[in-house]
Amino acid sequence: MPSASEIKLFRSLKDKSSREEHNLFVAETPKVVSDLIASGLYAKNIYTLHNCTTEWQKKYPQLNIEGVSNKELERLSLLKQPHDVCAVFGIPEENKFEQQYVTLILDNISDPGNMGTILRSTHWFGIKNILCTQNGVDIYNPKVVQSTMGSLARVNVFYRSSEEIASMLDERTCIFGTFMDGESIFTAEINAPLAVIIGSEAHGIVSLESLVQRRISIPASNNNDRPESLNAAVAAAIIMSVVSKII
Structure with missing residues (x-):
């Protein structure tokens, strides 16, 4: 008892x-x-x-x-x-950051369900590291933990300031940022080392916009009845499915 x-x-x-x-x-x-x-x-x-x-x-x-x-x-x-x-x-000690072929960067992702799903998708596509702005939702939030379905400990997550995130990346890194008006991710040239920034559900990329070197997007259908945007976790999964080919 x-x-x-x-x-x-x-x-x-x-x-x-x-x-x-x-x-x-x-x-x-x-x-x-x-x-x-x-x-x-x-x-x-x-x-x-x-x-x-x-x-x-x-x-x-x-x-x-x-x-x-x-x-x-x-x-x-x-x-x-x-x-x-x-x-x-x-809560385990933070691992040392060692940059891999692809790094995911999250700019103020605040929804626990989205964060958990992103962690799970990152694990699925073999991406080892996520860099998060410090105002993003905590990965040990109970709703995040449940949403990861066990992937929590399989991905390294680092919370850092915008300046620290910039300094952690190799100077050769190409940094993609996700926008509504960017180049299609399906036709973009993708080379390692690569970092991809996913913006928040409400505001998109804000605090890390200065790091973006190439604006990319997920093209919608020509249907005029489509939604305004994709859920952040869905967008992240689609992009990871494309960029993970260089891993």
Whole structure:
């Protein structure tokens, strides 16, 4: 049975300030928790429904796994509908940035769902590094963690100022920026090393516009009834599917 202090800590980790204070974050659902364990992240506490506890203890005998009732899981969980297991993980130390063929740069992505989907797509397309402006959503936000579906620990994410982001890139890097009026990504010449900037959902590229060397876009159909723009996560996935060919 989790103590009152354990429940209080778990629920406090929905806030960035508490995550930074304790250097912890939360994850829920069997798939996400299992994938994070498999990626090597430290699981401080795992809480499972009583009917699942023995299975989890056999699978992870070295970990601290505690059985809870449905009511206790509901008290812990940050989800509207809890799913059998939730866990507290340690936030890992930041890796050293080593530039690869393609680097993704996010300019003030604020929606947790979009951030999680972008992380998952980045993992899918084999891109190792994401540089984020410091005012973007935290990757350890519970909604981001759930949206990544376990890809969280497979991609290196660095939060930096605009000036620091510029200084981290090799001087030979070609920097693409995504705009509505840019050159089509499907016909653009793509060479490594490459960096691609994705702008925010509401404002596009703002703080990093001075870094852009080439404006690119995803051309729409000729249908006059099309939407004004693409969701940031969808746009990022389309662009990564094209530029990942140089990896």
